[in-house]
Amino acid sequence: MRMKKATVAKGWFQNNHKPFWERAGRRSSGAGSGRIGTEAEDPASQKQNGDLGVGRPMSLAGATTENPSFRLTSALLSRCRVFVLERLSDDDIRQIVTQAVERVSGTSSSPPSKEAAAQPEHDDHDVHIVEDASSDVASSQPDVEEPLTQPSQPSRCSQSSQARPSTSTSSTQSSYAPAPEPSFPAYPQLTPKVLSTIVALSTGDARTALSLLELVLSAPPNAEEGALLGALRRSVSTAYDRGGDARYDMISALHKSVRGSQGSAALYWLARMLSAGEDPLYIARRMIVCASEDIGLADNHALPLAMATYQACQVIGMPECRINLAHLVAYLSEAPKSTRSYQGYNRAEEAAKLDPSIPVPLMVRNAPTRLMKDMGYAQGYKYNPEYAHPVTNDYLPIQFRGEEFLRKEGDMCDKVWDEDALRQWEFEENGGRPWSGRPSEGGASSEKTSEDATGRHAH
Numbered sequence: 001m002r003m004k005k006a007t008v009a010k011g012w013f014q015n016n017h018k019p020f021w022e023r024a025g026r027r028s029s030g031a032g033s034g035r036i037g038t039e040a041e042d043p044a045s046q047k048q049n050g051d052l053g054v055g056r057p058m059s060l061a062g063a064t065t066e067n068p069s070f071r072l073t074s075a076l077l078s079r080c081r082v083f084v085l086e087r088l089s090d091d092d093i094r095q096i097v098t099q100a101v102e103r104v105s106g107t108s109s110s111p112p113s114k115e116a117a118a119q120p121e122h123d124d125h126d127v128h129i130v131e132d133a134s135s136d137v138a139s140s141q142p143d144v145e146e147p148l149t150q151p152s153q154p155s156r157c158s159q160s161s162q163a164r165p166s167t168s169t170s171s172t173q174s175s176y177a178p179a180p181e182p183s184f185p186a187y188p189q190l191t192p193k194v195l196s197t198i199v200a201l202s203t204g205d206a207r208t209a210l211s212l213l214e215l216v217l218s219a220p221p222n223a224e225e226g227a228l229l230g231a232l233r234r235s236v237s238t239a240y241d242r243g244g245d246a247r248y249d250m251i252s253a254l255h256k257s258v259r260g261s262q263g264s265a266a267l268y269w270l271a272r273m274l275s276a277g278e279d280p281l282y283i284a285r286r287m288i289v290c291a292s293e294d295i296g297l298a299d300n301h302a303l304p305l306a307m308a309t310y311q312a313c314q315v316i317g318m319p320e321c322r323i324n325l326a327h328l329v330a331y332l333s334e335a336p337k338s339t340r341s342y343q344g345y346n347r348a349e350e351a352a353k354l355d356p357s358i359p360v361p362l363m364v365r366n367a368p369t370r371l372m373k374d375m376g377y378a379q380g381y382k383y384n385p386e387y388a389h390p391v392t393n394d395y396l397p398i399q400f401r402g403e404e405f406l407r408k409e410g411d412m413c414d415k416v417w418d419e420d421a422l423r424q425w426e427f428e429e430n431g432g433r434p435w436s437g438r439p440s441e442g443g444a445s446s447e448k449t450s451e452d453a454t455g456r457h458a459h
Contacts, residue, residue, distance in 0.1 A: 087204025094199050096206050097213050104217065105186035189223045190216055197229055201236045208236065247278070251286055254329070258287075259294045263333035270322075270329050280321050284310040287328055297409075298338035305331060343414075344406035351400055361394040 060080075068077055088096075184190050194216055202209035212232055219228055250273050257266035273283060288306040295302040309328040313321040367377035382391040396403065407413075426435055 088206055089204070090199050093202050093204065093206060093209050094195070097195065097198055097209055100210060100213055101184050101187065101190065101217070105184060187217055188221050189219050189225075189228060191225055193225060194228055194232070197232055201232060212236070247273075251283070254283070255286060255290055255294075258290055258329060258332045259337065261333055261337070263330050266329045266333045267326060270325060274318070274322050274325070280313045280318055280325055281310065283325055284313050284328070287325075287332060290332060293342045294337050294339065295332060295335045296338040296341045298336035302332060302335055338409075340407055340409065348405040351403065351405070355399070358397045358399060361397060363394040 062080075068080075068082055072080070190213075198209055198212045198216070201212060212235065215231065215235055216228060219231075250269050254266055254269040254273070257263075257269060270283065274280065284306070288303070288310060291302040291306040306328060309324045312324040316324070362376045362379060363381050365372075365377040367373045373379070380393075382393055384391060394401070422435060422438075426432060
């Protein structure tokens, strides 16, 4: 099969449609035809679906940094096999940068010491961590715990044992000694801290790491380390894209943090979005929805505060309105939560879609004219304020009479009891103490059963 490479952009399918299928039509002796596309995102949907209508075999390989779930039609995506290229680990990035410097300078890193040479080789299953304490930039990769760690200062017992002639003890200690940081005499500005910063800022992308390395190597050998670190941070473009996945992932994380009553996490995601240049009105609109969806009837002040914050963002703008948004996000995070109105509407909507033609009961119909009254409109209706006691009317169609869409406060019939999730919350967020809403030994629930795992929810 012969493959041809092309760049996929808007109109790619249209421009390459004819030669692609002509090439496939000329195939002989079973030889197929194919095309490799890079940046395969956002082509016209009609062109994607149009190419699928040709009943000839084809092979299409595409590479994209966008989410194919949103950029490709479902018809084309269902015929493709998606491979996700994950980020490189910090150790991989460090090795790539080190090898690049060695190749440019024509030298290798400092030779290993005798102790390092005596270390046994680790197989691929061993867990290894490179100590990055010299970098003040947080790593983009999750840390992996070392199964065995060496204490910073040996105890008296270990000192006494070291005094005895034992080769096994010294070999064991040298096996877990941290590897020395590579030094590059040809580029003294590439200090261990600068190298660790490059690894952290690259976020698992070798191309970014090599670009940052090029910036460091082009700097004067006597460049100040602080100024070099600042230049590295400024040169890294943010991965936040208003039209990409990062925007919706972060607003989702913000909303879920507020829902989970995690104020610190909510403020973090708020700061991430605002620092990346997000429109504060977009965040304020989402928090208005959150005020009714998640706080709801538990705190009727949440919605007015959210609306006031939206108006403050309109009047003040950035950067000052970040204070108003922080106020709102912190309030919503600590407010009690209730989804009764939101869930009640969902139940009512589901019932309304069953039969949209159900008529309104005569008792609750409007009767502004005599003719309508004679037809029985509003007949038998009891005007509630006129009575000193509760009265009843036919408010719902007969098909849903007695149905409770808006559940009573404290109703737990639809709630899930997950003992493992509760124990995890008790251990991680409640200091190991049992939740106050746990049922008593006799089976009856305590007074705070209406609270959820955060201890601040009311259903």
